[in-house]
Amino acid sequence: MSLVGRTVRRPLFRLGLLFFVVGTGPLLLNIAASRIGWTDDPNPNPVGLGILAMFTFWPSLVMMAVATWLAWRAGEPAPTPGE
Numbered sequence: 001m002s003l004v005g006r007t008v009r010r011p012l013f014r015l016g017l018l019f020f021v022v023g024t025g026p027l028l029l030n031i032a033a034s035r036i037g038w039t040d041d042p043n044p045n046p047v048g049l050g051i052l053a054m055f056t057f058w059p060s061l062v063m064m065a066v067a068t069w070l071a072w073r074a075g076e077p078a079p080t081p082g083e
Helices: 005-009 009-037 047-073
Strands: none
Touching: 005 009, 005 047, 009 047
């Protein structure tokens, strides 16, 4: 199995991805909605969404990086010479 497959199966990676989507998603959606013109205010001030993104962005990246590192460390053994 590839490194990506082993990484995505880890619960720590999935939790990090969930934190990333839940933490930064609302802010990105708010920014996109204001750019498209779906909101009354063309320059919204989403302080609460920015704080949520700030507190979830880096921990989510760290969780996904640690899960990737653990999957790499637990990888398939190297083939022996002659195989």
